[in-house]
Amino acid sequence: MLRITTTFLTLLSLFCLIIPLSIAKTEASDDDPLVFDDTPLVDDEVHLPEWFSLSFLDLADSLEEAADAGKKGLIIYFGRKDCPYCEAHMKNNWGAKDIVDYTRKHFNVIAIDVRGQRTVTDFDGKTYTEKGYAGKVKTNFTPSFLFYDTQQRLMLKLSGYRPPYQFRAALEYAADGHYLREDFHKYMNRAEKAMGYGQDTLNEHDSFSPPPYNLDRSHFPAEQPLVVFFETPHCHACDVLHGGPMSEPEIPLLLENLDAIQLDTTQDTPVITPAGKKTTAKKWADELKLSFAPTLIFFDENGKEIVRVDSVIQLYRLKYLLQYIQTRGYEKYPTFQLWREHLYLP
Numbered sequence: 001m002l003r004i005t006t007t008f009l010t011l012l013s014l015f016c017l018i019i020p021l022s023i024a025k026t027e028a029s030d031d032d033p034l035v036f037d038d039t040p041l042v043d044d045e046v047h048l049p050e051w052f053s054l055s056f057l058d059l060a061d062s063l064e065e066a067a068d069a070g071k072k073g074l075i076i077y078f079g080r081k082d083c084p085y086c087e088a089h090m091k092n093n094w095g096a097k098d099i100v101d102y103t104r105k106h107f108n109v110i111a112i113d114v115r116g117q118r119t120v121t122d123f124d125g126k127t128y129t130e131k132g133y134a135g136k137v138k139t140n141f142t143p144s145f146l147f148y149d150t151q152q153r154l155m156l157k158l159s160g161y162r163p164p165y166q167f168r169a170a171l172e173y174a175a176d177g178h179y180l181r182e183d184f185h186k187y188m189n190r191a192e193k194a195m196g197y198g199q200d201t202l203n204e205h206d207s208f209s210p211p212p213y214n215l216d217r218s219h220f221p222a223e224q225p226l227v228v229f230f231e232t233p234h235c236h237a238c239d240v241l242h243g244g245p246m247s248e249p250e251i252p253l254l255l256e257n258l259d260a261i262q263l264d265t266t267q268d269t270p271v272i273t274p275a276g277k278k279t280t281a282k283k284w285a286d287e288l289k290l291s292f293a294p295t296l297i298f299f300d301e302n303g304k305e306i307v308r309v310d311s312v313i314q315l316y317r318l319k320y321l322l323q324y325i326q327t328r329g330y331e332k333y334p335t336f337q338l339w340r341e342h343l344y345l346p
Contacts, residue, residue, distance in 0.1 A: 103171060
């Protein structure tokens, strides 16, 4: 039997702190960690906690320091000074005493600026600029996190901002060694089943194509890229997505040049995947190891995955991500972050 940990038992109480919102357009709220303006910061910048480890960005040395201090491993934080998602993380996660105490007890944390030019020495001795290393590990969104144990094994990768109850669970997943026994999506899905929130049905949107869901692109290329919205009922983050960015008039216009469908990952709805495999929405989500709802996965005309968003996303990021797909920026720039840099987007 899987051990039920303290964090697992407290996920429900943490989740209940989230303030319910209707499907109506959302506004920035100091009470809801999922709702904020994601326009890049102009008058202020993200400040790193002073308890972060000082580092020359030699990853092997930094990990050795963590091991010598009796820690479980190292967290590498990838951020930007103008990133509102990083600001939300610093406020809601590493601004909460219990999460800070737990992080500091079990991990050393070092920071990499995805636009920076300092030298990073990887575990294999190869060197990169900060920007180059962020590209090497496929950092699409900030903040992102790599968790390494003392044996240099990657315990977990989180791409994008997660709300407090999920980030705390991620810390425990790594610190307690759950990564040695099960995938993170299974660990999180067990926790999510203990929670109940909101409505029994998915949010509707005119941009979604109706079933049947034959997404096969393995034999003949499609005319345009595909985005699949993997959602669940009783999903606060799904409500935030639909009540916020999806309700803005520019999003349906941007979605017109993509095939878009919505799947309920709790159901056995028949699906033929972009690779031509017959399955169900529930089984496909499990095969994709989804640990967050909503998750948006983009596929090209030949059925190859371009990028996925398995974290909180608001209007600014969604709008430019759709442009990245529409303009086929991924053909030249393998990450969304590198494409933004090329266009000098804030």
